[in-house]
Amino acid sequence: MRPLGDKLVIATHNPGKLREMAALMEPLGITCVSAAELDLPEPEEIGVTFADNADLKAREAADLSGLPALADDSGLCVDALHGSPGIFSARWAEDEQGNRDWMRAMERVWRETEAAGPQAGHDAHFACALAIAWPNDGQVETFEGRVDGTLVWPPRGERGFGYDPIFVANGESETFGEMEPERKHAMSHRADAFRKLTAALHGDALSK
Numbered sequence: 001m002r003p004l005g006d007k008l009v010i011a012t013h014n015p016g017k018l019r020e021m022a023a024l025m026e027p028l029g030i031t032c033v034s035a036a037e038l039d040l041p042e043p044e045e046i047g048v049t050f051a052d053n054a055d056l057k058a059r060e061a062a063d064l065s066g067l068p069a070l071a072d073d074s075g076l077c078v079d080a081l082h083g084s085p086g087i088f089s090a091r092w093a094e095d096e097q098g099n100r101d102w103m104r105a106m107e108r109v110w111r112e113t114e115a116a117g118p119q120a121g122h123d124a125h126f127a128c129a130l131a132i133a134w135p136n137d138g139q140v141e142t143f144e145g146r147v148d149g150t151l152v153w154p155p156r157g158e159r160g161f162g163y164d165p166i167f168v169a170n171g172e173s174e175t176f177g178e179m180e181p182e183r184k185h186a187m188s189h190r191a192d193a194f195r196k197l198t199a200a201l202h203g204d205a206l207s208k
Helices: 015-028 050-065 102-115 181-187 189-202
Strands: 007-010 031-034 069-078 123-133 140-151 167-169
Touching (some): 007 050, 015 069, 050 123, 069 102
Parallel strands (some): 007 069
Antiparallel strands (some): 140 167
């Protein structure tokens, strides 16, 4: 994998996601700047997978900024809903004006999961695809991660963002919304993908 240099664009306008991604990049000694800080537009997510969307966001940010860019596409996949909301996780939170209301989204997930019946259960996982693109040459590297768990209701905790307050990772008792950020970062879907990215940067196949 090509070196990243000392500065990287994180292709997101989501403050919570930016905090997590910048914290995960910090040990690599790379300065991060967000797409929002550079006034880069948010591209339309027209991909059919998390990897597709991460790829297009990374390519656009790299080409517009002239810097390597890191993009994430991630979401909640609920077994009872056949993987939904999946790549539409953020859109489930949007109202008619495009504003995001995560409580509204969590209520919809829980309501539809319950409507699927008790036999459907509450199993779910968070999935993440990370893509790194270099400017104007079309090269992209993609890394995928996931964390499995269970949905709970009502929402618990005010840490994290998105669907974190209704997700408990397997083997844990706290939701991602209740966990200390450092603890969540160590086990999350994004952390899983970052471990693979870091392994590729360091050429350490054993840590994948």
